[in-house]
Amino acid sequence: MDSQSPALRGADLLPDTGDPGFGVYVHWPFCAAKCPYCDFNSHVRHQPVDQERFTAAFLKEIAAMRALSGPKTVTSIFLGGGTPSLMKPQTVEAILNGIAGAWHVPAGIEITMEANPSSVEAERFRGYRAAGVNRVSLGVQALNDRDLKFLGRLHDVDDALKAIRLARDIFPRMSFDLIYARPKQTVEEWERELKEAISYAVDHLSLYQLTIEEGTPFFGLHKAGKLVVPDGEQSAALYEATQEITAREGLPAYEVSNHARPGAESRHNLTYWRYGDYAGIGPGAHGRLSQGTEKLATATERKPESWLEMVERDGHGLLESEPLGYEEQSDELLLMGLRLKEGVDLARWQQLSGRDPDPKREQFLLDHGFIERLGNSRLRCTPSGMLILDSVVADLAC
Incomplete structure (x- = not known):
C-alpha cells in the first residue's frame, strides 16, 4: 500500500461517472470519554481493551464481508469510531493488511483515520503512517477552551494545535472538524473562529451545526430548558456565514457540512453520498453491498463485547442483512445525493x-x-x- 502515490496527491475530484466506488469502513467503538452531544456507537472502558482479540475478530468479519461482496477493488478505507487513534499502530496495520488480503487495494487509495487531539502522540502518528494511513481527520470541535469544556472534550486548544501541526507534518492529507451553533454563539464570534480554523487547515474542513440528539446528556438538559441552542433564524445566519467565508477562502462546500479545496474532497464520503457500495466492519457498523440488481443493507451488533462473542462464535457480528427494493434504493439515493453540491x-x-x-x-x-x-x-x-x-x-x- 504505497500511500505516497502521485495519484493520491494528484488533484481532481473524481467525476460522478455512475460508479461511485467501493469503500471499507472499520468501526473502533472505544473512547476515553463519552461526549455529551454524541449519539454514535462509542463506549468507555476503564480496563485496557484486548486489542489482539479484537484484531482477530475484525479479520474474521472482513472475511465474512468479502464472502457477501464478492471480489471488489477498494477505492477508500475509513477507520472511524469511537476513537480509532486509541488503537495501537500494530492493530491498524493488521486490519489494513486484512482488507488488502480480502479485496484488491490499489496503491495510493485514500486511507483515513479519525483521531482526537487528546490521544495524539507523534510516535503513534508515525506508526499509523507507516501502516498505510495517508489521511487523518481530527475531532477538534472548537478553538476556545470554554466551548471545548462545554462539549466535554478532553483536549484544550494547545492540544488541538499540536495535533494539527503533527498531522500536517506526518500525513499527506489532513482534515479537522468543528461544531458551531453552540449556545450563545454569535455570527461574529463564529466568523472569527472559522477564519482562524481556515488558517490552520490544509485542504479540508468538516463544519457541523450542533444538534440535540435523543438519548444524549444534552437532550435531557435541552428538554429541561437548561441548554438553549440558536433558533432557526440564528442557525440559518451561522450557516450562511459559513458558506460565504469558506467559499471566499477557497474551501467551498461540496456537501452540506463538508468543505474542501478542489480535488481534496473526501473520496470515502463521496462513495456514501453518491450511493456506492461499502463494507461495514466492527461493532455497530452499517454497510451497503450490491448483489446483482439488489443492494444488501447490513448492520452489526452494537455492543462491543457482544459483537466480539458473536464473531468468535459465528465468524461475523451481523444482526441484519436485508435486501433493499428499488423504491428503498431510490429514496436512499435521493437522501444521500441531495446533500452534495x-x-x-x-x-x-x-x-x-x-x-x-x-x-x-x-x-x-x-x-x-x-x-x-x-x-x-x-x-x-x-x-x-x-x-x-x-x-x-x-x-x-x-
Missing part, C-alpha cells in the same frame, strides 16, 4: 424508482428556489434548499 444523477434515480419526479412537487420546489436542474441530467438543492434539506427530500421522494 453536484446533486443527484436523475437517470440513475429514475432507473431505480421507475418514475420521474412528481412534476407538481418538483415545480413547487423550483418556483420557491429550493432546487434547480442542471441541464436534463442532474437535480440539486440550492443554498436555500440546503437549509430545509429534509423537507426537500421528503417532498421529492413521495
Whole structure:
C-alpha cells in the first residue's frame, strides 16, 4: 500500500461517472470519554481493551464481508469510531493488511483515520503512517477552551494545535472538524473562529451545526430548558456565514457540512453520498453491498463485547442483512445525493424508482428556489434548499 502515490496527491475530484466506488469502513467503538452531544456507537472502558482479540475478530468479519461482496477493488478505507487513534499502530496495520488480503487495494487509495487531539502522540502518528494511513481527520470541535469544556472534550486548544501541526507534518492529507451553533454563539464570534480554523487547515474542513440528539446528556438538559441552542433564524445566519467565508477562502462546500479545496474532497464520503457500495466492519457498523440488481443493507451488533462473542462464535457480528427494493434504493439515493453540491444523477434515480419526479412537487420546489436542474441530467438543492434539506427530500421522494 504505497500511500505516497502521485495519484493520491494528484488533484481532481473524481467525476460522478455512475460508479461511485467501493469503500471499507472499520468501526473502533472505544473512547476515553463519552461526549455529551454524541449519539454514535462509542463506549468507555476503564480496563485496557484486548486489542489482539479484537484484531482477530475484525479479520474474521472482513472475511465474512468479502464472502457477501464478492471480489471488489477498494477505492477508500475509513477507520472511524469511537476513537480509532486509541488503537495501537500494530492493530491498524493488521486490519489494513486484512482488507488488502480480502479485496484488491490499489496503491495510493485514500486511507483515513479519525483521531482526537487528546490521544495524539507523534510516535503513534508515525506508526499509523507507516501502516498505510495517508489521511487523518481530527475531532477538534472548537478553538476556545470554554466551548471545548462545554462539549466535554478532553483536549484544550494547545492540544488541538499540536495535533494539527503533527498531522500536517506526518500525513499527506489532513482534515479537522468543528461544531458551531453552540449556545450563545454569535455570527461574529463564529466568523472569527472559522477564519482562524481556515488558517490552520490544509485542504479540508468538516463544519457541523450542533444538534440535540435523543438519548444524549444534552437532550435531557435541552428538554429541561437548561441548554438553549440558536433558533432557526440564528442557525440559518451561522450557516450562511459559513458558506460565504469558506467559499471566499477557497474551501467551498461540496456537501452540506463538508468543505474542501478542489480535488481534496473526501473520496470515502463521496462513495456514501453518491450511493456506492461499502463494507461495514466492527461493532455497530452499517454497510451497503450490491448483489446483482439488489443492494444488501447490513448492520452489526452494537455492543462491543457482544459483537466480539458473536464473531468468535459465528465468524461475523451481523444482526441484519436485508435486501433493499428499488423504491428503498431510490429514496436512499435521493437522501444521500441531495446533500452534495453536484446533486443527484436523475437517470440513475429514475432507473431505480421507475418514475420521474412528481412534476407538481418538483415545480413547487423550483418556483420557491429550493432546487434547480442542471441541464436534463442532474437535480440539486440550492443554498436555500440546503437549509430545509429534509423537507426537500421528503417532498421529492413521495
